[in-house]
Amino acid sequence: MLAAIWVMVILAIVVGVVLGWSAVRFKVEGNPLAEKIDAILPQTQCGQCGFPGCRPYAEAIASGEADINLCPPGGEEGMKKLAELLGVEPKPLDETHGTPKPKSIAFIDEQICIGCTLCIQACPVDAISGAAKQMHTIIASECTGCELCVAPCPVNCISMVPIAEDLPRWKWKHPVVMLKKMS
Amino acid sequence: MSRKLFKFKGGVHPPEHKAESNKRPIHTAPLPPKLVIPLRQHIGNPAKPVVEVGDHVLKGQLIGAADGYISTAVHASSSGTVTAIGPALVPHISGLPDDCITIEVDGRDEWIARTPLDYRAMEPANLRMRLRDMGIAGLGGAVFPSAVKLDPGAAHHCPTLIINGGECEPWITCDDLLMRTRADGILQGVAIMRHLLGSTEVLVGIEDNKPEAIAAMRVAAAKMDFPVEVIAVPAHYPGGGAKQMIEVLTGKQVPSGKLSTDIGIQVFNVGTAYALARAVHHGEPLISRLVTVTGHVLRPQNFEVLFGTPLHWLIALAGERGGTTGVLMGGPMMGLPMPNLDVPVVKATNCILVKSAELFPPLPKALPCIRCTRCADACPAELQPQELFRFAKSGDFGRAQEYHLFDCIECGCCSYVCPSHIPLVDYYRYAKSEIWAREKEKRASDLARDRHEFRLFRLEREKKEKAEKLAAKAQAKRAEMATEPAAEGAASDTDAKKALIAAALARAQAKKAEVAPKNTDNLSPDTQHEIEEIEARRAKIRELARQPLSEDKS
Structure with missing residues (x-):
């Protein structure tokens, strides 16, 4: 009887020490769930969800503060992926945060640009090149199409140009199959 | 030949329809008035244009340079004037335009200076660069830059070189005709491939429905100074696929996600071997190929066609018939419908198959x-x-x-x-x-x-x-x-702060003094007097401004 109690006590101490040590040794930095959510978000950094970027939104979803349907650039598909990851029911996108649009990139009309640098300060991914009183231009390959540069421009020289379909971007369409009519 | 052949799993045997087009000899298609040469004809980066609108170019002149390692050059297929560089319709199922160089031909068909290469004396890397700049790409269908495939690399070695004359797809006969008529050229190309890859075994696989081609290739192979085994393989679609050909000839399977070079085998199409021989022995870049025009036409046959020739030009040569229901580039199994007949023949075009409701009834x-x-x-x-x-x-x-x-x-x-x-x-x-x-x-x-x-x-x-x-x-x-007011060294922090403020005030005063009017020298007495009056008035106003505080209160 006493031996059994001792065995259990010693076992408890040993297991406790091992668990305590591994909790310190293998501590996971950051929130792994937020990490996974962030990987699904489109990284537009547009802030349409109401958070200052994709990472803060991911953290808010992970902590249960935000819903999964606030990201218009991610669209229906992104929302479904989030629902799958989190094991919740998919829900329609919240339209108060905007609606999905075709992918576009910003374009600066260089004839009008006065070189005020306001758009450079607004760009979340440093995709605008230029300096004070110098003409600015968009680095098209880096632009995420977040539209954050459009509002600050004092001379309205920035417009969003939808990306045209060209050969390298062309995709096979889902085959349209006419099913035979069964009477 | 007593070589043991293997079988690949699956496959089908559709009606061959080879006899329609392989009876007539090869015709050289006449020069069209305009050639549209796409810059993206191969896998990898599209070529970069090196000519400008208005330039006169000669046949075989480089017009688009290879851009990067996986890329190849494109050349003018005939002499003439460049009339446009920009988007034009290309043979792609999407019907989207892509960058092309349009040449208005002058009809003289004047060649550039062609210098044969002594491939045995050349550094292999240099030779591969030359082949890339000659525009050599796989003519079997994938159009992969051949220079890349001819690099055995540091770790790879290719003991086995397979030349693919399978041509398993129905209707297509361009490789058949090429092997029948140009077997020596093909084997000269094989010799160059063998030299570059260091292969010890050369196998030529040809489907047994092409007996003339097999005979011609065997005669040519006997003349070579290295052993070449020409093997008749059973005609079974898709036996001409690279992986299927490897399996039939060697019994080896290429593992999923790996390349054939990982198991020591490299495969080239017969057309590629011939193009290689033309490039090395004759200094001719890749500007033409054999194209089968068949199906619903009057005279199905093979043409030697310059790249950039529009499809309708070839269909007209083969004899157009009424009741066409569409045109495929490639065969009936893998071919793709063409959105337009103005699109040009490119390196990938092995066949133009004209459809009719009779030959190709619409699928239920x-x-x-x-x-x-x-x-x-x-x-x-x-x-x-x-x-x-x-x-x-x-x-x-x-x-x-x-x-x-x-x-x-x-x-x-x-x-x-x-x-x-x-x-x-x-x-x-x-x-x-x-x-x-x-x-x-x-x-x-x-x-x-x-x-x-x-x-x-x-x-x-x-x-x-x-x-x-x-x-x-x-x-x-x-x-x-x-350090400055050393006497007050022991002063407290607040004293130091006060001192800082005092110093800042002093600086501000000094600055103010500096901005005193500078145009007060050399004034006439009148002006001086006027200024004095104004100053007096200012002083009075200042005095007044201070007083009202007490007066208002009263």
């Missing part, structure tokens, strides 16, 4: 999949097409990839045997292109994340640097103050 409407797995029996890549179809249709691309979607060679056997007439290959092509697009998007979003994180880091760093700079400045000032 598709029925639901009944999971009979006939497609799985027919699949030469040993996949499960019915599962791939289910995943592709429902957009479950991850599962499709798990089921090795990318091992699919799009041969069309599954669609051919499907009793429900489901266009299965279209689904796989759709799934593949969606997966590629997603991967591209993923890369773009990873880049955006990195750039955003770096920006946040940069802003934080700039803020910190600014704060540090200010702190350092204040520190320096304090130190200065501390």
